[in-house]
Amino acid sequence: MSIVITIDGKEETVEKGEFLLTVLRRMGKRVPALCYHPALKKPVGACRLCAVEIQTGDKPAKIQRACIAKTRPEMRVITEGDEIRAAQSRAMNALLTYAPQSKALFKLATEFGLDTQPPPDGCIRCHLCYRVCADLVGASALKLEHREGRPYIVPIPGHCIGCGTCANICPTDAIKVLDHDNVRTISIRDEIIGQHPLERCEGCGKLYATPKFLTHIEQRTLPVHPDVKEHHNYCPTCAKLFSNRVRRLS
Numbered sequence: 086m087s088i089v090i091t092i093d094g095k096e097e098t099v100e101k102g103e104f105l106l107t108v109l110r111r112m113g114k115r116v117p118a119l120c121y122h123p124a125l126k127k128p129v130g131a132c133r134l135c136a137v138e139i140q141t142g143d144k145p146a147k148i149q150r151a152c153i154a155k156t157r158p159e160m161r162v163i164t165e166g167d168e169i170r171a172a173q174s175r176a177m178n179a180l181l182t183y184a185p186q187s188k189a190l191f192k193l194a195t196e197f198g199l200d201t202q203p204p205p206d207g208c209i210r211c212h213l214c215y216r217v218c219a220d221l222v223g224a225s226a227l228k229l230e231h232r233e234g235r236p237y238i239v240p241i242p243g244h245c246i247g248c249g250t251c252a253n254i255c256p257t258d259a260i261k262v263l264d265h266d267n268v269r270t271i272s273i274r275d276e277i278i279g280q281h282p283l284e285r286c287e288g289c290g291k292l293y294a295t296p297k298f299l300t301h302i303e304q305r306t307l308p309v310h311p312d313v314k315e316h317h318n319y320c321p322t323c324a325k326l327f328s329n330r331v332r333r334l335s
């Protein structure tokens with residue numbers, strides 16, 4: 086039996102009891118779906134991506150899966166809107182927990198403008214690292230960047246001075262500092278934030294800081310503390326011993 090339903094404000098003649106997604110696809114409507122296949126007769130609604138808003142008669146409108154909803158008289162369907170997008174995004178994120186590396190899922194999410202949650206890369210997006218680097222260190226070597234709709238902490242090339250403050254403040258150890266063969270490497274995921282040679286302390290010979298860090302501190306503190314340059318040739322332990330000795334002699 087033919088009935089008339091409304092889809093995005095337009096009347097459409099359909100067969101009563103047809104699966105709604107079949108109708109929407111026939112009309113050329115863009116609705117995401119991964120578990121639907123026209124060759125298989127009975128849809129199951131497993132991926133939940135095909136959320137649309139359905140209202141029947143004067144009943145309240147509800148977000149439902151188009152693949153398993155059947156056409157019925159007085160049906161009004163809306164396929165786009167904030168709530169629909171939010172439901173589709175929730176479905177996408179649920180799928181991403183099973184397949185976090187799936188390029189196909191990201192592609193589909195981008196295609197349909199769905200929000201995807203941060204990937205499980207150890208970073209909880211607390212923002213402490215880039216705030217401390219900008220506000221306290223003054224290097225502004227990190228930023229939050231969206232890649233394929235997902236937020237990532239990423240380096241700003243050439244800005245890092247190798248102080249390691251971001252790694253110290255990181256609550257999940259997502260940022261690593263590796264001192265190896267006189268070289269300090271600061272990284273997040275497989276991206277290098279900064280790579281610097283290490284200076285030796287003139288007191289004890291220990292590798293203790295990067296030249297960029299020492300220059301940075303010198304430039305920031307020299308106008309107020311003219312003796313700071315001298316102290317920076319020493320690691321914190323030797324600098325303390327040196328200061329105490331100077332204080333005793335004066």
Ligand code: SF4
Pocket residue numbers: 217218222224225226227244245246247248249250251252271278279
């Ligand atoms: S190590 Fe580099 S990125 Fe981290 S706080 Fe220091 S300057 Fe910023």
